[in-house]
Amino acid sequence: MRQVRPRAVLIAGPTASGKSALAMTVAExxxxxxxxxxxxxxxxxxxxxxxxxxxxDAARVPHRLYGHVPAATAYxxxxxxxxxxxxxxxxxxxxxxxxxxxGTGLYFRCLTEGLSAVPEIPDEVRTAWRQRGLSExxxxxxxxxxxRDPDMAARLRSSDAQRILRALEVIDATGRSLADxxxxxxxxxxxxxxxxxxxVLAIDRxxxxxxxxxRFEAMVAAGALDEVAALDALGLDPNLPAMRAIGVKPLIMxxxxxxxxxxxxxRGQAESRQYAKRxxxxxxxxxxxxxxxxxxxxx
Numbered sequence: 153m154r155q156v157r158p159r160a161v162l163i164a165g166p167t168a169s170g171k172s173a174l175a176m177t178v179a180e181x182x183x184x185x186x187x188x189x190x191x192x193x194x195x196x197x198x199x200x201x202x203x204x205x206x207x208x209d210a211a212r213v214p215h216r217l218y219g220h221v222p223a224a225t226a227y228x229x230x231x232x233x234x235x236x237x238x239x240x241x242x243x244x245x246x247x248x249x250x251x252x253x254x255g256t257g258l259y260f261r262c263l264t265e266g267l268s269a270v271p272e273i274p275d276e277v278r279t280a281w282r283q284r285g286l287s288e289x290x291x292x293x294x295x296x297x298x299x300r301d302p303d304m305a306a307r308l309r310s311s312d313a314q315r316i317l318r319a320l321e322v323i324d325a326t327g328r329s330l331a332d333x334x335x336x337x338x339x340x341x342x343x344x345x346x347x348x349x350x351x352v353l354a355i356d357r358x359x360x361x362x363x364x365x366x367r368f369e370a371m372v373a374a375g376a377l378d379e380v381a382a383l384d385a386l387g388l389d390p391n392l393p394a395m396r397a398i399g400v401k402p403l404i405m406x407x408x409x410x411x412x413x414x415x416x417x418x419r420g421q422a423e424s425r426q427y428a429k430r431x432x433x434x435x436x437x438x439x440x441x442x443x444x445x446x447x448x449x450x451x
Contacts, residue, residue: 165353189254
């Protein structure tokens with residue numbers, strides 16, 4: 153970091169790369185607060201399985217936007233932007249730089265480039281399409297999208313159920329293609345210009361996989377099974393974002409006796425490695441101009 157205290161430091165990186173530890177070190181050095189940019193660490197019920205900062209971490213430096221959203225809420229990037237806007241204003245008033253850390257690339261893009269003008273989708277519309285997503289294959293939903301919005305259908309793989317459902321929600325609720333909304337002027341960036349430092353952590357693939365596997369085992373040892381059992385007991389819609397957090401599904405299956413704990417751990421580790429690969433692809437393609445910082449020491 154430069155000698156002049158930055159206005160904000162943005163730290164992105166794949167899961168288990170050590171970015172949270174770096175963020176706390178930076179926050180201590182500059183007198184800042186760590187602010188969450190991970191879409192799953194916002195959920196109140198998912199402390200262990202998302203590796204959310206601990207009470208000891210929060211006592212060490214201030215943390216913001218962690219665990220403040222019920223799992224029953226379909227929290228969106230627009231919701232995060234609104235919360236982030238209030239958080240940044242409060243930190244600025246207190247004279248504290250923000251150390252924004254996480255692995256959700258869309259949050260960082262919203263923060264530094266702005267957000268498209270897509271309106272919030274009514275709950276009844278979202279629920280209806282989620283129910284169809286449970287009963288119909290992605291290919292059939294893609295055919296429906298092609299009939300109603302051929303421009304968006306041409307942009308999406310016929311197997312990408314999540315994005316297909318999102319496009320169907322938007323055209324159903326607004327009568328306009330998601331492509332039109334994305335092209336329209338939206339909300340401006342919240343952090344840009346001088347005094348904003350950006351970092352993407354780069355880590356050897358084999359070392360990252362080792363950390364991922366070790367951390368997932370540590371989560372289970374720390375009580376992840378009890379955590380997901382309590383989540384499962386809420387009877388939430390399985391399509392809610394919190395229910396799709398990495399590792400939640402296989403651990404719930406283990407709690408229900410559908411698979412062994414060993415198999416649940418194996419699947420959770422595999423999901424985490426796949427997610428890290430998607431994150432690295434996003435950082436490489438969407439954040440190519442961000443400086444890279446090599447990670448080599450064991451975490």
